[in-house]
Amino acid sequence: FHRPPGWSFDCTQNQAPLPPMTMVSRTVLLATACMALVASSYAFVGAPLAGRPVLKLNLRGRAQSFKPSSPPLRLPRHQSVRMEAGTAETFEFKAEVSRVMDIIINSLYSEKDVFLRELVSNAADACDKKRFLAITDSKGSADDLNIKIKGDKEKKVLVIEDSGVGMTKEEMKTNLGSIAQSGTKKFEEMVKAKEQAKDDMQLIGQFGVGFYSGFLVADKITVYSKGLNGDDGKTFKWSSEAGSGYTIAEVDGEEAIAGESGTRIVLQLREDCEEYTDPFKLKTLVTRYSQFINFPINIWSTKTTYEQVDDEEANKDLQEGEEPKKKTIPVDTEDWELQNSQTPLWMRSPSEVSAEEYEEFYKGTFKAFDKPLTLSHFALEGQVEFRALLFVPGMLPFDLGSNMFDEDVGNMRLYVRRVFINDKFTELCPRWLKFVKGVIDSEDLPLNVGREILQKSSVLRVVSRRIINKSLAMFEDLKDKGGDDWNTFQKSFGKYLKVGVVEDKDNREEIAEYITFLSSHHQSNLTSISEYVGRMKEGQECVYYISGEGRAQCEISPALDKVKEKGYEVMFCTEPLDELCMMELKEVEGKPLVDLSKDEVQGIDDQEDQKEQKDQLVKDFNQTLIYLKEVIGQQIEKAEVTVSLTDSPANLAQGKFSMSPQMQKYMKARAVAM
Secondary structure, eight states: OOOSSSOOOOOOTTOOOOOOOOHHHHHHHHHHHHHHHHHHHHHOOSOOOSSOOOEEEEETTEEEEEOOSSOOOOOOTTOOOOOOOOOOOOOOOOOOHHHHHHHHHHHSOSOTTHHHHHHHHHHHHHHHHHHHHHHHSOOSOOSSOOEEEEEETTTTEEEEEEOSSOOOHHHHHHHTTSTTOOHHHHHHHHHHHTTOOOTTOOOOOOSSOGGGGGGGTEEEEEEEEEOSSSGGGOEEEEEEOSSSOOEEEEEOGGGSOOSSSEEEEEEEEOGGGGGGGOHHHHHHHHHHHSTTOSSOEEEEEEEEEEEEEEOTTTTTTOOTTOOOOEEEEEEEEEEEEEOOOOOOGGGSOGGGOOHHHHHHHHHHHHTOOSOOSEEEEEEEOSSSOEEEEEEEOSSOOGGGSSOTTOTTOOOEEEEETTEEEESOOTTSSOGGGTTOEEEEEOSOSOBOTTSOOBOOOHHHHHHHHHHHHHHHHHHHHHHHHOHHHHHHHHHHHHHHHHHHHHHOGGGHHHHHTTOEEEETTEEEEEEEHHHHHHTOOTTOOSEEEEEOSSHHHHHTOGGGHHHHTTTOOEEEEOSHHHHHHHHHHOEETTEEEEETTBSSOTTTTTOHHHHHHHHHHHHHTHHHHHHHHHHHGGGOSOOOOOSSOSSOSOOOOBOTTOOOHHHHHHHHHHHHHO
């Protein structure tokens, strides 16, 4: 065992003979000692001694050693050996740029359409930065800030241009050449560092990857930009084909940016993405994602107008004095067309918005034709900040007519700083509020980089809870007003509230205040359970209900005899959902909900006077009960005598834990459907 001259090692001093060892054990021990020996060459601290190291082991009482050329160093028994810790080295992660670009382009986004949202958002940020600098630092002008989009079908090119702050050559290298480098985020940090107020800024970008979404539809992206600061008004061109590199060059002439600053993005579209040159497609996407952007968004479009001109063919034989005949011809003109004229009402104070504006916004945003029954416009500030505008429709939305919980129908539109993200986030509100329409704008919600997945967090729970509370407040307002609006609400959306009672255990009691049922108290009007409780007779202990396929079937049920003499009101559960609500609620305001169709009805069959009378009748009619059981056989569980019936000779009752006939039919139908 040779090593550089230094220390020798002896492991036999003061050691007792080891017990008998197998060949394997010897090998392991020898290997361990050798590893320690080698390590010691670089870890022992002290004055070196000349000579070679010695390894001396005591195996089975026999000393076996490798003798060195110099005397070994022997350490005292309790002397410790000081070791030097290795110095940690810091390294940077490395990545294959082309692979990272491939992940960003093909893995972050599930739809190609979002590229326009991302690029328009970047353009809006550039305009907002320029406006902010013009106000705070008197740099540039904020008079003509706009975004323009133009498609060229022949060249397969899409151009997106803005008159914002622009980029210098160095900013191009930093913002476009560094993946996940957010210029917007950096700008916000700069403003914060200067302790300048940024309440008026509505910057959108966060992650620094939205620009690269352009490669979803383009083989090549070219960016022309003139920065507001630096470069002496020069325009630079940045170009890349989504590979591992890019080029930057100075340009002039027609390629240069007009005005003091701005950016022009040119997308060379792929073969299968020519649809994005169609003005109608572009208008649809802008309306969907960016209609509430602060700055004008214009799309180069072809407009068709009709003009009256003389009909030369018809006027060939025109007589003197006759009126020349006219014909209508179409005239196509190309011009910029504004797409985002609608304002985001939720960003304004409720006191500044009129009822007409709310109605117009509701109809335009949700493509509705009805007038909303009520609305709630509110903002939450503090640890979690968001603004929201909720509507209760005036009728059941057409797209929910066939499936009340259609997953393809979005009711809550999520915006981040006025940019539409998605309307399919089921985590924002429970499905029993599927009918409530609304917009929510927040920058605190935890979105993934592609802004398509809403991650679960405490922030999400706070937002969801507030939406539920505000929705319940709207329902309370409708209930207090009563009249036609309340009746319309119950007929259109009463089922959703009953689903909420069944599914939402956290808000079950609150929702129960707004569910209604048919009742024996009134021939046609619906009644709530709280209204029933307010009408209860003196001495009545329970809320009674009975299930049936309709009001008529409920009214002829023999079970009603049990409460007829006492004059108790009975609620009619005419749908399976009604009965499920009663089963989940169990009691309201301390009053148990009791099914009259059960064999033992609380508050009636458990009275002491009836028990004594029933016991005597059981003795008198014992043989009759035996006979009935023998005749009917397995169709019934048992036959009993009752003293609760008055007009009906018999009643078919259910056991305490049995389902009603209506519920049994419902369960069988579900089983067949599944």
